[in-house]
Amino acid sequence: xxxxxxxxxxxxxxxxxxxxxxxxxxxxxxxxxxxxxxxxxxxxxxxxxxxxxxxxxxxxxxxxxxxxxxxxxxxxxxxx
Numbered sequence: 001x002x003x004x005x006x007x008x009x010x011x012x013x014x015x016x017x018x019x020x021x022x023x024x025x026x027x028x029x030x031x032x033x034x035x036x037x038x039x040x041x042x043x044x045x046x047x048x049x050x051x052x053x054x055x056x057x058x059x060x061x062x063x064x065x066x067x068x069x070x071x072x073x074x075x076x077x078x079x080x
Contacts, residue, residue: 006054006056006076010047013033013037013048013051014069014076014077016036017057017067017068018069018074020032021068021069026065027067027068028065028067030048051073055072056069056072056073056076057069057073
């Protein structure tokens with residue numbers, strides 16, 4: 001797979017996931033992310049799918065509040 005060219009918008013998602021986790025102590029839902037970035041849940045799903053393909057986020061299918069940054073995702077936003 002080619003090296004991902006992450007967009008500013010995707011970085012916003014990564015930072016938001018991390019910030020909400022730190023603030024609340026548990027991962028955000030798709031609805032919470034959609035509300036924060038003012039988009040529909042389908043748009044959030046699309047972005048997260050790409051980030052997962054790149055190994056930047058992970059979650060357990062069919063379970064709530066399992067969305068997390070991977071070490072690779074955390075490292076990417078700490079650099080920027």
